[in-house]
Amino acid sequence: MTTQVGARRISRALRPTGKVLPEHARAHNRSLVLGHLFHSGPSSRADIARSTGLTRVTVSDLVGDLIDEGLVADLGVRSAGKVGKPATLVGMRTEDFVVVAVDLTDDARMLGAVMTLTGDVVARREVPLDGRRGDEAADLLTDLCRDLLAAAPAPVLGIGIASPGVVDADGVVVEAPNRGWYGLPLAARLAQTLGVPVHVANDANTRALGEFTYGGAQDAAMVLTVGQGVGAGLLVDGALVRGRRWAAGEIGHVTVVDDSSSEEPLPCACGRRGCLETVLSAPALRRRVAGLDREAADAALASVGRLLGVTLAPVASALNLAEVLLSGPPELLDGPLREAALATVRERTMPVIGQELDIRMATLDEDASLTGAAVLVLSGQLGVT
Amino acid sequence: MTTQVGARRISRALRPTGKVLPEHARAHNRSLVLGHLFHSGPSSRADIARSTGLTRVTVSDLVGDLIDEGLVADLGVRSAGKVGKPATLVGMRTEDFVVVAVDLTDDARMLGAVMTLTGDVVARREVPLDGRRGDEAADLLTDLCRDLLAAAPAPVLGIGIASPGVVDADGVVVEAPNRGWYGLPLAARLAQTLGVPVHVANDANTRALGEFTYGGAQDAAMVLTVGQGVGAGLLVDGALVRGRRWAAGEIGHVTVVDDSSSEEPLPCACGRRGCLETVLSAPALRRRVAGLDREAADAALASVGRLLGVTLAPVASALNLAEVLLSGPPELLDGPLREAALATVRERTMPVIGQELDIRMATLDEDASLTGAAVLVLSGQLGVT
DNA sequence: TTAGTAAGGAAGGTCTACTAACAAACGTGA
DNA sequence: TCACGTTTGTTAGTAGACCTTCCTTACTAA
Structure with a gap:
């Protein structure tokens, strides 16, 4: 009797799955080492070995590579007096490399900065758009990047760009109506022109990345950005959700x-009525509280908070979020609005969802998008998040 | 001048990151080969090499291992007449191994089945709960599994269990009020007792897995299960979302x-009012249409569809879902309810979200949970999804 | 026949991380 | 003070994993 093997085909949505080569594993472990140094500061090789689970031998080898590449430096012997041979510390050279970050969120101007790997700004540029759109806006961006590259006091790891609109994983701006960009391969074009690695992502997503890496956001979080409009970035298991x-x-x-x-x-502005943006954007909130006394303004903000809570409740339930971070004007968001939103979500969800959820202000300042753009580069070039 | 290196610590939510050893890479590539054979059916080694990107040499090596383990069989020469040496086909022995699947969704009885790797049921069991809870229910489940193991006509790869309630990644039932289970390490306990690998997950999540593997669900989808209650499983980038x-x-x-x-x-039943379950569960829907003529019943179902649409709109927007699958009684769901839900989501979201989204009926039948439980085993033991 | 094509296997090389063993440098306690 | 244990980092050897290259086999096409 012959056995019928695999005679029946099973349909399924095709998913690109990739092979894993030894060098990929090596790259992963290298990122592990870099990530430890980035987040925990200077450490001994033995510390890194304990933290990553790799052996001291392997860590020494990886650290050796990183020192050869110049990303890591030997810092000499640790002074602390413990038993055993004193450790020699190694640390990431966070001050000896920089990242160029650009924030295109604003409709009126482009913001750019040169930042160290710790997120400190060492140079800053601002260019008015003056109504430029499409290729003209892209050209202006190119010039801005060139300017920032010239201003960099140290080798540039890459360029990170926070763009409005829909951006795919390859850095193609699928559509950004306010810039007149449709299907623009921004990352590829800039990388080609400038000869530097370029990473582009949506500005709200970028902000979420920044909050995760520098702002202590949980790995199941939504970062809600309130500015001219309203956008959000979603982190699930520490990874950005991009969607269909x-x-x-x-x-x-x-x-x-x-x-x-x-x-x-x-x-x-989208042509429909009653969108979240019509009540929660910064201009909408300002209009809503204009001319009101404190009490009435608080009530007005709380009413928006309730609307936000109603919208967030299904999302928080579906994803079992740990927190929602609000990024925007604190005088509008951090008060009755935030409190009403949190209370409303808790009212409208079961306890296991609502009690676990916190709604708090984002910790990064007005440079949140720039910081996030820098994280794009750290993540893309070094695997550090 | 000395360079200050890594002097500043950067806080961040800690995330467990694991090292990758060569053997892990090997296991991944092995799953790639198995996945190709599972989804595409019998293939030549060269076919697999083209599909996975691995070289023919490596594929031959991996296939050799799999044949040694008995998971794959040599099927002889392919008859098709093309140029070149004819290929020898290899195929997964989907009929020579079975999986034990158990569905605990129902409050009144436990459903169990022995299934081949293609999802065909070869044996079935049904055990009334008779009000048993807590340890008694767990003991009954153990007996059911033992019974199914004895009924298996071929080696059992593992046991998959679809449980109600909250289940963590290790198969611990955190809370399942209807079973009286709180913090019950179900997977570990059964694996210990029965000596077979056991995987446990929430029933709605399990269903989502089943729809993804056997039902052709997209990799950004929500599977909404409507039964005694309402639950959902979320797939983001083809992976199940577990949440905080x-x-x-x-x-x-x-x-x-x-x-x-x-x-x-x-x-x-949760003590609050106006929950989705109070309008969308199967009993709630039946109550709503009871005694109504066709037209009035359709209108009543459409009104529930609109409520569902309002709830789904924020989730679909936040995640940019490709589709929402409805799993439950088609006579209630697949008609005015589904159509109203889809229309409402499209009305209430921007075009890039709404037009990309489809709401359709799930393709698996009443065995969806069982099928999903089987996929738990395939995924856990073979890495096939 | 002869040439071309494709499948599969064998040999050998490179890369990766592991284990085992060791030297260096320190604190501890007799 | 000095042997001893502890910790660090390195050296040497081993096993695994995938690659490239080359070969044989077996078929079609001209």
Whole structure:
């Protein structure tokens, strides 16, 4: 009797799965070492071995490579007096390399900076857009990057760009209406022109990355950015969610006010009515509280908080989020709005979801997008997140 | 001048990152080969090499291992007449191994089955719970598994269990109120007792896995299960989302009807009012349409669809989902309800989100949970998804 | 026949991380 | 003070994993 083997085909959505070569494993372990040095500061090889689970021999080998490449430096003997042979410390040369970061969030100007690997800004540029769009805007960006590269006091690891709109994993701006960019291969074009690695991502996603790496965000978090519009970046298991068409986080145009609501749905720039942006964007919030006394303003902000809470409740439940970070004007967000949003989410979800969730302000300042853009480079070039 | 290196510490939520050894890479590539054979059916070694990107030499080596282990069989020469030496086919021995799958979704009985690797049921068992809870229920489950193991006509790869409640990644049932299980290490206990690998996951999540592997679900999808209650499983980049406290997908108790709604919020078993379960569970839907004529029933189902659409819109926007699959009674779900839900999501989201999203019925039948439990084993033991 | 093509295997090389063993440098306690 | 244990980092050897190169086999096409 012959056995029928695999006679039945099983359909499934095809997924690109990649082979893993020894060198990939090596690269991963190298990133582990770098990541430890980045997050924990100077350490001995033995410390790194304990932290990563690799043997001291392997760590020594990897560290040797990193020293040869110049990314890591030998710092001499640790002074601390413990038993045994004193450790020699090695540390990442965070001050001897820089990253160029650009923030394109603002419709009126481009912000650029040269930053060290610790996130300190060493040079800053600001260029008015003056209404430029499409290729003209892209050319202006190229010039800005060239300028920043020239201003860099140390070797540049790469360029990170926080762009509005939908950006795919290869750094192609799929659509950014405010810049007139559609299908623009921004990363590839800039890398070609400038000869430096370039990473591009959506500005809200970038902010989420920044909060995760520098701001202590949990690995199941949403970072909600409130500015001219409203955007979000989602972290699931510490990785950014990109979504079917790289549009994950585009939460600004979800309807939150409709005809059955107690308030009137306002027209939105997208052509529909009652979008989250019509109540939660910074201009919308300012309009809402304009001319009101403190008490009335607080009530107005709380009402927006409740709308936000209603919108967040299904997302928090579906993903079992640990926290939602609000990034934007604290005088508008960090008060009745935040508190009402949190209370509303907790009212509208089961305890295991609501009690685990916190809504707090993001920790990074106005440079959050720049910082996130820098993290894009750290992550893309060094594997450090 | 000395360079200050890594002097500044950067806080971050700690994340367990693991080293990668060559053997892990090997295991990954082995799963790649098995996955190709599982999804594409019998192939030549050269086919596998082209599909995986590995060289023919490496594939031959891996296939040799798999044949030695008995998971793969040599099928002889392919008859097809092309130029060159004819290929010898190899295939996964999907009929020569079985999986034990158990579905604990139902409050009244436990369902068990022995299934081949292609998902065909070769034996079936059903055990009434008769109100048993806690350890008694766990003992009954152990007996059921033993019975199924005895009924297996071929070597058993492992046991997969779809449990209600919150289940962590190690197969510990954190809380399943209906079974009286709290912090029960179900997978470990059964594996110990029965001497077979055991994998446990939440039933809705399990269903999502099943739909992904056997049902052709996209890799950015939500599978919404409508039965006694409402649950969901979320796939992001083809991986199951577990969430902060392994409670991802617990969407049944999100408030969808409140005092400002046009209809009255109904009390829910969770103690609150207006939860999604109070309108969307199978009993709730049946109550809603009971005694109504066709037209009125359709309108009633559509109204629930709109409530579902309002709830899904923020989730679909945040994650940019490709599809939402409805798993449950088609006579209730697949009609006005589904259509109203889809229309509502599209009304309430921006085009890039709404137009990309489809809401359709799940393709697996009433054995969806069992099938998903089997996939748990395939995934856990063979790395095949 | 002869040439060309494709499959599969054998040999040998490189890369990776491991174990085992050791020297160096320190604290501890008799 | 000095032997001893501890910790660090290195050297040497080993096993695993995949690669490239070359060969044989077996078929089609002209």
